[in-house]
Amino acid sequence: MRKLKLSISPVTSDFQTPYKYLVNLHERKVLYFRSKRKAQDFVRDFSNYVCDTIRLCYDIHVQLYTLYLHHSYTIKPYSLNQIKLKLDGFLDLTDKWSNDYGDGWQSLKLSGFFKILNHIEDTAIEFISHFKKSNDYYHVNKVNAQLQMVHFFYEKYDIIFKNAKVNLNYKSNTIKLLDLERKVS
Numbered sequence: 001m002r003k004l005k006l007s008i009s010p011v012t013s014d015f016q017t018p019y020k021y022l023v024n025l026h027e028r029k030v031l032y033f034r035s036k037r038k039a040q041d042f043v044r045d046f047s048n049y050v051c052d053t054i055r056l057c058y059d060i061h062v063q064l065y066t067l068y069l070h071h072s073y074t075i076k077p078y079s080l081n082q083i084k085l086k087l088d089g090f091l092d093l094t095d096k097w098s099n100d101y102g103d104g105w106q107s108l109k110l111s112g113f114f115k116i117l118n119h120i121e122d123t124a125i126e127f128i129s130h131f132k133k134s135n136d137y138y139h140v141n142k143v144n145a146q147l148q149m150v151h152f153f154y155e156k157y158d159i160i161f162k163n164a165k166v167n168l169n170y171k172s173n174t175i176k177l178l179d180l181e182r183k184v185s
Helices: 036-070 077-097 103-133 137-163
Strands: 008-010 021-026 029-033
Touching: 008 036, 021 036, 029 036, 036 077, 036 103, 036 137, 077 103, 103 137
Parallel strands: none
Antiparallel strands: 008 021, 021 029
């Protein structure tokens, strides 16, 4: 998967500021850093985090598409078309997102990432409205869990933008396994 290539620019202002470098993300969201090394670390970690989130979005899309296939005969034709358009739109957006853009267009790629999250959210809401009409609350809860993941992504990115730090602890955690050779008393 192609990574973001966010550019690090020196701050050019007339004001006396301790920040020397900036990273322009998207929609007038600019993060300032005191050293180029910290800016490079942030860009690298942020790019990895975005790619990991896109992979999770693929998993959520697969689960929603499976629901679509299992319930395509019970969903009303209008709702079926709406859901199918949303599911196909996700694939179009991910194709556009994976294209290679120049350095100056990475903020466009990042806004495309948020469009992908919005598309998954809209698809989940369509499913929830259909399942509520048919009183299928098992599937409503299942889709609500996926919708909660998308909201978690949004909250996480708000925290990243406010703190200018990316927490990648989930990659370094180890799992302790039980030693099967040893007898448990």
